[in-house]
Amino acid sequence: MNNRDLLDLCFRNLFRRRARTLLAVIGVVVGTCAIVVMMSIGYGLTANFQEQIESYGNLHLIQVSSNGNNGVANQDDLKGIINDKTLKTMSEIKGVDAVTPIISEYMTVAVGKKVTQTEFVGIDADVLEKFNYEVSEGRMLKATDKNGVLFGNNVPMWFYNPNKNDWSEEPEKVVGEKLVITADWEYGMKKKSSDSDKIQYPEFKGKGIGVLAAENDESAYRVYMNMADLEEIIAANKKARKDNSSSTNSRLGKTYDQAWVYVGEIADVEDVIKVLKEDMGYYTYSPTDWLNAMQDTANMIQAVLGGIGGISLFVAALGITNTMIMSIYERTKEIGVMKVIGANLKDIRKMFLIEAGLIGFGGGVIGLILSYLISFLMNTVLINVMGSFLSELGGYGSSVSIIPWYVALGALAFATFVGVAAGYGPARRAMNLSALESLRNE
Amino acid sequence: MKQETTAQGKPLIRVEHVRKVYRMGEEKVVALDDVSLSIYKGEIVCFLGTSGSGKSTFLNMVAGLEKPTRGEIYIGDIPIHKLDEERVTLFRQKNIGFIFQAYHLLPMLTALENVSLPLIFRGVDKKQREKTARAMMKAVGLEGYEKRKPSQMSGGQQQRVGIARALVGTPKIIFADEPTGNLDSNTTREVMQLIVDQVKSHGQTLILVTHDRTIADYADKVVTIQDGNIIKIQQNTSDVESTLNEN
Ligand SMILES: Nc1ncnc2c1ncn2[C@@H]1O[C@H](COP(=O)(O)OP(=O)(O)O)[C@@H](O)[C@H]1O
Ligand SMILES: [Mg+2]
Numbered sequence: 001m002n003n004r005d006l007l008d009l010c011f012r013n014l015f016r017r018r019a020r021t022l023l024a025v026i027g028v029v030v031g032t033c034a035i036v037v038m039m040s041i042g043y044g045l046t047a048n049f050q051e052q053i054e055s056y057g058n059l060h061l062i063q064v065s066s067n068g069n070n071g072v073a074n075q076d077d078l079k080g081i082i083n084d085k086t087l088k089t090m091s092e093i094k095g096v097d098a099v100t101p102i103i104s105e106y107m108t109v110a111v112g113k114k115v116t117q118t119e120f121v122g123i124d125a126d127v128l129e130k131f132n133y134e135v136s137e138g139r140m141l142k143a144t145d146k147n148g149v150l151f152g153n154n155v156p157m158w159f160y161n162p163n164k165n166d167w168s169e170e171p172e173k174v175v176g177e178k179l180v181i182t183a184d185w186e187y188g189m190k191k192k193s194s195d196s197d198k199i200q201y202p203e204f205k206g207k208g209i210g211v212l213a214a215e216n217d218e219s220a221y222r223v224y225m226n227m228a229d230l231e232e233i234i235a236a237n238k239k240a241r242k243d244n245s246s247s248t249n250s251r252l253g254k255t256y257d258q259a260w261v262y263v264g265e266i267a268d269v270e271d272v273i274k275v276l277k278e279d280m281g282y283y284t285y286s287p288t289d290w291l292n293a294m295q296d297t298a299n300m301i302q303a304v305l306g307g308i309g310g311i312s313l314f315v316a317a318l319g320i321t322n323t324m325i326m327s328i329y330e331r332t333k334e335i336g337v338m339k340v341i342g343a344n345l346k347d348i349r350k351m352f353l354i355e356a357g358l359i360g361f362g363g364g365v366i367g368l369i370l371s372y373l374i375s376f377l378m379n380t381v382l383i384n385v386m387g388s389f390l391s392e393l394g395g396y397g398s399s400v401s402i403i404p405w406y407v408a409l410g411a412l413a414f415a416t417f418v419g420v421a422a423g424y425g426p427a428r429r430a431m432n433l434s435a436l437e438s439l440r441n442e
Numbered sequence: 443m444k445q446e447t448t449a450q451g452k453p454l455i456r457v458e459h460v461r462k463v464y465r466m467g468e469e470k471v472v473a474l475d476d477v478s479l480s481i482y483k484g485e486i487v488c489f490l491g492t493s494g495s496g497k498s499t500f501l502n503m504v505a506g507l508e509k510p511t512r513g514e515i516y517i518g519d520i521p522i523h524k525l526d527e528e529r530v531t532l533f534r535q536k537n538i539g540f541i542f543q544a545y546h547l548l549p550m551l552t553a554l555e556n557v558s559l560p561l562i563f564r565g566v567d568k569k570q571r572e573k574t575a576r577a578m579m580k581a582v583g584l585e586g587y588e589k590r591k592p593s594q595m596s597g598g599q600q601q602r603v604g605i606a607r608a609l610v611g612t613p614k615i616i617f618a619d620e621p622t623g624n625l626d627s628n629t630t631r632e633v634m635q636l637i638v639d640q641v642k643s644h645g646q647t648l649i650l651v652t653h654d655r656t657i658a659d660y661a662d663k664v665v666t667i668q669d670g671n672i673i674k675i676q677q678n679t680s681d682v683e684s685t686l687n688e689n
Contacts, residue, residue: 005562012550337546340507341607342535343563345528436507439546 001347010354024323027316028363028415035309036371036411040401042302047402049294053287062261065283079281082256090261093275095268098130101256105234108187110180114159114172115188119222122230131262138175138210147206150224153214162189174208181206183237202236317422320359324426335430336438345431352427353420360419364412375401453480454647460513462499473499475670486648488661496670497651498619505617506530535563539608541618545600547592553603554588560611578606598629609640619651634660
């Protein structure tokens with residue numbers, strides 16, 4: 001028998017007993033719906049957790065701090081020390097895309113009459129782009145930009161006139177503007193404190209290069225400069241403060257307090273942190289520290305919800321088996337006739353398997369459509385009605401229920417598989433039915 | 443037991459010392475005792491006997507639907523008694539047509555589809571098999587009934603569909619177990635004439651089982667069975683027409 005005829009025959013058999021077929025299909029619809037909707041809530045929760053954590057910072061970024069033991073430890077122990085040699089070692093860890101040492105200084109930046117105080121971060125301009133930052137205005141920082149300043153997305157909004165009380169909402173135009181950079185907190189004020197011991201910090205001329213695109217992390221609250229430029233400024237500030245400590249050490253070369261490590265795949269972050277902490281002796285900070293605990297919770301909730309769905313699909317499988325067995329009793333004589341006039345045994349088995357599979361597949365398709373509908377309603381109607389309740393469940397983000405395409409496909413495949421599996425026993429029974437026996441009982 | 447009078451070379455069907463015993467708990471039922479018989483190509487053979495004499499058992503064993511307790515059955519050179527179910531089904535698909543007393547049409551299929559069924563099982567494509575099936579329906583006088591469901595047809599019409607189904611694949615052998623058992627006498631005559639005409643015109647071999655003596659008149663050879671044994675084999679000398687006139 002060719003497949004088209006087989007399929008045609010199966011459809012007719014199913015449509016012959018519409019009510020009963022429908023009942024079996026409804027079972028699968030409910031089962032599929034239960035699994036998909038339950039899992040979609042789990043995925044919604046996970047996505048919300050992720051959103052929440054991303055707001056804590058860039059998930060790809062690990063901030064590394066030295067252990068503060070520069071020069072104290074024995075001769076060739078580089079544990080916990082950030083210098084050129086260990087930076088290279090970091091960049092060679094599997095999964096690491098880029099590494100840069102970080103220096104920072106909290107200073108005032110002024111454009112025209114307006115000022116703001118912010119953290120200046122000195123960075124290697126060549127690796128900045130590797131950290132996946134993009135500009136929304138102007139351009140990226142280049143190594144040749146002498147005293148060029150790249151602004152975090154929120155910084156331009158914070159400029160104010162120190163002599164007036166006007167906090168405008170409008171972000172200050174900084175790209176292409178001349179800037180003044182100084183550690184003097186009172187820069188631009190007409191009325192300065194009268195303290196005579198006040199340190200006389202130098203003022204530096206700078207230039208606005210660009211503004212970073214909005215990122216939901218701390219990069220939005222900083223400004224960036226070339227490492228070498230910021231080093232000069234810091235050195236001058238130290239001199240003004242009469243501070244003699246040096247970050248250069250004869251044995252270790254130049255050392256840094258901090259470095260950033262960028263990991264391409266979020267999945268690798270955990271492993272990289274482990275190497276940095278346990279093998280290399282650094283302190284690390286990454287938003288993924290939070291993620292794991294939350295992920296565990298989300299996984300558990302999802303497993304429980306998915307399990308409930310699974311049980312209902314199992315019940316649906318019993319429904320299919322029952323339908324097929326009833327169908328065999330009813331069609332015993334037909335099966336006998338088909339065998340006597342020459343239907344291949346395998347075709348008879350296939351017929352029942354396909355019928356059961358079709359119930360599973362059909363139920364799966366309808367179940368999926370219904371799931372998407374329910375998911376849509378949950379994300380639109382329910383989210384408003386039950387807003388506060390959902391936020392307690394971790395409904396921080398924009399959607400309660402998310403159905404990834406692979407869950408949809410997987411559920412469909414599973415429903416079909418359940419159908420075929422449920423039909424397997426009955427199909428064998430039909431195949432092994434004695435043709436004579438089935439014709440005799442009239 | 444009488445020996446056949448006309449041996450036409452090698453027999454098509456050879457049944458040798460076949461015995462069939464059914465066991466029902468403690469009790470044994472000997473359905474066939476010891477049956478040997480040869481059937482030749484193109485013959486119309488009628489098995490005549492009272493109910494329970496073992497006719498259907500004989501037919502079913504030759505068709506490979508059940509295995510003899512003892513003895514051998516050959517169709518051509520093929521040992522039917524030895525084939526497993528899968529092979530014997532395939533053999534039936536290619537070589538055997540079946541006509542049932544209760545017609546046994548599939549209710550969800552139209553007349554045309556019922557007739558096409560053996561071709562569907564063989565995997566013949568739709569266009570070709572419908573052409574063949576239409577021609578077959580015309581041959582049994584059911585032109586115009588192609589789209590009817592079995593439930594919308596009379597017994598005689600249903601049996602014509604059954605006959606068309608049995609013949610559509612031009613099998614070598616056709617088995618008919620009480621084909622007119624459910625029909626009135628007029629329809630019986632029409633249906634029997636149809637079967638015999640079709641079988642004769644294609645040179646097919648027909649094995650017919652009945653308890654009705656008048657049906658035996660359509661056969662070339664009448665085998666009388668009693669209590670699981672052949673008690674008489676009779677060659678019909680008169681042709682069918684003259685037999686009919688005598689009735
Ligand atoms: N499956 C079976 N189990 C037990 N006894 C059977 C079975 N089939 C047939 N018989 C018995 O075998 C004998 C012959 O039956 P059968 O060949 O059907 O007779 P006929 O077709 O001539 O009426 C009967 O006594 C019947 O009861
Ligand atoms: Mg019988």
